[in-house]
Amino acid sequence: MLQTVGEWLWWERLWLPANVSWSDLEDSEGRVYAKASQLYAALPCALCLLLVRYVFERYLATPLADAWGIRDRIRQTAEPNPTLENYFSHQARLPSQADVRSLCKKTSWSERSIQVWFRRRRNQERPGLRKRFCEASWRCSFYFFAFVSGVLALYDKPWLYNLKEVWAGFPKQSMLQSQYWYYLLEMGFYLSLLLSLTFDVKRKDFREQVIHHIATLTLLSFSWISNYIRIGTLVMAVHDSADILLEGAKVFNYAKWHQTADAMFVVFTVLFMATRLVIFPFWLIHCTWVYPMEQFPPFFGYYFFNVMLVVLQMLHLYWAFLISRMVYKFIFAKLEGDDRSDEEEYDSDSQREINPKLSHINGAGARDRASGH
Incomplete structure (x- = not known):
């Protein structure tokens, strides 16, 4: 099978014009x-x-x-939060509004705090x-x-x-x-x-x-x-x-x-x-x-x-x-x-x-x- 695939892959008509073969392109x-x-x-x-x-x-x-x-801008780091980190790593870097409200219930944080956390977390991974x-x-x-x-x-x-x-x-x-x-x-x-x-x-x-x-x-x-x-x-x-x-x-x-x-x-x-x-x-x-x-x-x-x-x-x-x-x-x-x-x-x-x-x-x-x- 490999030989057949090789012969097809190097078929001269795929690579070269008519009446030209690989032997014509040998050093001489x-x-x-x-x-x-x-x-x-x-x-x-x-x-x-x-x-x-x-x-x-x-x-x-x-x-x-x-x-x-040339200096890097000083960034504020995101506060450690296992729930938000798990969402960020496995679901999405930018949560929808519905997901933000769901995360509010899980973390007892305000929507604004969660949005800021995700912004800072995304910034941490930017060059x-x-x-x-x-x-x-x-x-x-x-x-x-x-x-x-x-x-x-x-x-x-x-x-x-x-x-x-x-x-x-x-x-x-x-x-x-x-x-x-x-x-x-x-x-x-x-x-x-x-x-x-x-x-x-x-x-x-x-x-x-x-x-x-x-x-x-x-x-x-x-x-x-x-x-x-x-x-x-x-x-x-x-x-x-x-x-x-x-x-x-x-x-x-x-x-x-x-x-x-x-x-x-x-x-x-x-x-x-x-x-x-x-x-x-x-x-x-x-x-x-x-x-x-x-x-x-x-x-x-x-x-x-x-x-x-x-x-x-x-x-x-x-x-x-x-x-x-x-x-x-x-x-x-x-x-x-x-x-x-x-x-x-x-x-x-x-x-x-x-x-x-x-x-x-x-x-x-x-x-x-x-x-x-």
Whole structure:
């Protein structure tokens, strides 16, 4: 049975155009091709990146946070109460009004006291400002390094300037060392993000992030095996360019350099819209939909690869909507929170009125509204 499944999984018509077999992609005459077994290297690479991230956040980001005076807000802890703790842990973090009244009878507390208890208990599990700063610093540094690596791997390649060159001689295109390391670095990073989602700052678009990371890893793996490497490197470089500015804007926002963060966010918005809503769909997806048809008839891999690109584009549209809504508030109204962030809650509305800038101090704001991956 396993042999049958393996034969079906590696059936050439799933991965390769007609009249092309796996034997055609064996190393020969100085040509080196990507191999599926090389994808296993992504896991140790992801583990190494997690270690590098730990060292970076502990010995670089944390001292930088100290130097810039970034402090976590002092939180009031919830009073120990086994009944409320059991409800919070096993039923819901935000009780309905009917459940609040039921809990009042069980604890002899007032509704107001129970509501305050749940607010404080939720705040206890929310990440502090320093953790957000360290995470944003790490992602900003990685995206910058990855984008520079992508530029170095692509700047002298003809397919960067003429997209038809992406398919010249496909799929018999020799893999370059720069492409190998660029792919390995990106796959390791997105796998590390998937592994760290459970202890990273959790946002309201958590499910979209999971879909994005899985779709990205699927795309990279498929493009590697099917030798769609040239278009793969272009897609990665386009995505990394805007992410640098997004994470950089978050870093400066947490450090209270609001004018710098605002300026970076404006540039990020323009770049995001240009790369994700113009270049990606009308250049890169057009390149994968139209140009291959000029050289070979469509096959399963052709449809699969393009469908996955469309999934990414749908996520881009979702994040573009969040960004557009935030830009509208940025221009026409005061921004007081993050559409995605799991924000700090307050015991009364008067606390926000006393200091309306608390949302900025706690890291919420315009710069932190879209993942932009």
